[in-house]
Amino acid sequence: MQGKGLLVGLGITIKHFFRKKETVQYPEEKLPMPETFRGGKLVLDEKKCIACKMCSMACPNKALDLTVEIDENKKRHMKKYIHKSGRCLYCDFCVEACPTKAISWNRDYEISCYHKDELTYDAVENNRKDDTHE
Numbered sequence: 283m284q285g286k287g288l289l290v291g292l293g294i295t296i297k298h299f300f301r302k303k304e305t306v307q308y309p310e311e312k313l314p315m316p317e318t319f320r321g322g323k324l325v326l327d328e329k330k331c332i333a334c335k336m337c338s339m340a341c342p343n344k345a346l347d348l349t350v351e352i353d354e355n356k357k358r359h360m361k362k363y364i365h366k367s368g369r370c371l372y373c374d375f376c377v378e379a380c381p382t383k384a385i386s387w388n389r390d391y392e393i394s395c396y397h398k399d400e401l402t403y404d405a406v407e408n409n410r411k412d413d414t415h416e
């Protein structure tokens with residue numbers, strides 16, 4: 283029958299039109315990243331962090347530069363937690379090495395930037411910024 287191919291094609295199109303969508307209209311819509319996604323910025327929970335530096339020791343590419351201060355009671359405090367994402371392999375060794383689960387990824391995949399400086403990020407400073415915005 284003439285035009286059969288057209289009808290079959292239309293049938294397939296209509297079927298797909300009403301099916302659940304597999305894609306989203308990025309950047310207006312974004313898919314949530316799974317728990318296992320490694321990427322974005324490292325978030326430091328300062329309440330959990332004991333400033334042991336196990337994370338930076340586990341880093342194979344020297345992407346973590348930490349500054350620790352010891353107070354008069356000999357308690358260690360994290361002063362700077364610099365993550366150089368330009369050096370980061372996103373291997374997750376730092377997260378796995380942390381004995382108190384104080385670091386995690388913010389799972390933001392929109393981290394492209396124009397300047398190299400923007401690839402360096404202080405998680406402690408970022409916590410201060412978040413506190414002042416609250």
Ligand code: SF4
Pocket residue numbers: 340341342343344345346369370371372373374375376377
């Ligand atoms: S993910 Fe790997 S390379 Fe990146 S900071 Fe952690 S240990 Fe270092």
Ligand code: SF4
Pocket residue numbers: 326330331332333334335336337338379380381382383384385
């Ligand atoms: S390993 Fe964990 S507790 Fe130790 S300094 Fe790093 S983030 Fe803090």
